[in-house]
Amino acid sequence: SAMSKEQRVLQYVQQNASRGDPDSVLAAVDKFGWETEWAMNLGDVKGAILDRFVKETAPQTMLELGTYMGYSAIRIARLLPETAKFMTVEFDQENAAVAREMIEFAGLQNRIIQITSDTADVIPQLKTKYDVETLDMVFIDHWKDVYVRDIKLLETNKLLRKGTVVVADNIIKPGAPEYAEYVRTCGKYDSTFHESRFEYSNDDIDGLEKSVFRG
Numbered sequence: 779s780a781m782s783k784e785q786r787v788l789q790y791v792q793q794n795a796s797r798g799d800p801d802s803v804l805a806a807v808d809k810f811g812w813e814t815e816w817a818m819n820l821g822d823v824k825g826a827i828l829d830r831f832v833k834e835t836a837p838q839t840m841l842e843l844g845t846y847m848g849y850s851a852i853r854i855a856r857l858l859p860e861t862a863k864f865m866t867v868e869f870d871q872e873n874a875a876v877a878r879e880m881i882e883f884a885g886l887q888n889r890i891i892q893i894t895s896d897t898a899d900v901i902p903q904l905k906t907k908y909d910v911e912t913l914d915m916v917f918i919d920h921w922k923d924v925y926v927r928d929i930k931l932l933e934t935n936k937l938l939r940k941g942t943v944v945v946a947d948n949i950i951k952p953g954a955p956e957y958a959e960y961v962r963t964c965g966k967y968d969s970t971f972h973e974s975r976f977e978y979s980n981d982d983i984d985g986l987e988k989s990v991f992r993g
């Protein structure tokens with residue numbers, strides 16, 4: 779059967795990037811996104827903002843909700859020390875399979891714990907099954923309608939501590955208004971919006987919300 783878009787991106791990476799070189803993998807995905815087919819990767823413009831947050835936070839324990847093709851997982855893991863524990867969760871089995879190959883091509887499979895499941899099932903298991911005490915950083919990029927559900931699950935499962943940094947994608951496009959409202963007004967976070975560009979677009983606006991848990 780014909781290849782999916784995600785498989786086409788993976789093939790382009792395998793044929794144009796250098797195995798074991800994460801930056802060349804990111805560059806290939808971005809080139810494909812700009813020049814050939816749009817895809818919902820975080821992308822180079824918003825990616826540079828996330829890079830800065832990861833470098834500033836230097837997390838030892840990190841969680842990503844929404845792996846998709848593995849682009850942001852590679853983006854994050856390339857900045858983490860070998861000692862860091864980084865889990866990424868993807869619900870869609872086909873996307874998870876592409877991500878696994880993308881992550882392996884980048885040579886980061888030893889730095890990324892890939893989980894294929896519903897985040898609502900995984901979050902309550904992080905302490906017991908994944909030996910997490912608390913999270914230093916979280917990147918939310920799965921499905922706008924469950925952003926609030928999942929950050930509340932992180933709270934009730936005692937996975938956040940004073941200073942935990944929670945970053946969320948797509949605050950403008952397609953938009954996560956309930957999430958933005960929650961983190962900005964519930965009193966539990968110091969939240970800032972970082973305006974940027976929609977992935978692989980010169981015109982559309984998007985942005986990341988960075989919310990620091992007050993503990």
Ligand SMILES: O=c1[nH]cnc2c(O)c(F)c(-c3ccc(F)cc3)c(-c3ccc(F)cc3)c12
Pocket residue numbers: 818819820844919920921922947948951952977
């Ligand atoms: O679902 C997502 N998860 C994570 N990141 C995403 C992202 O970075 C995006 F840019 C979009 C997006 C936004 C606008 C648009 F026109 C197309 C796709 C989506 C998305 C939104 C609604 C859908 F029906 C399907 C995909 C997502």
Ligand SMILES: [Mg+2]
Pocket residue numbers: 818819820919947948
């Ligand atoms: Mg996104």
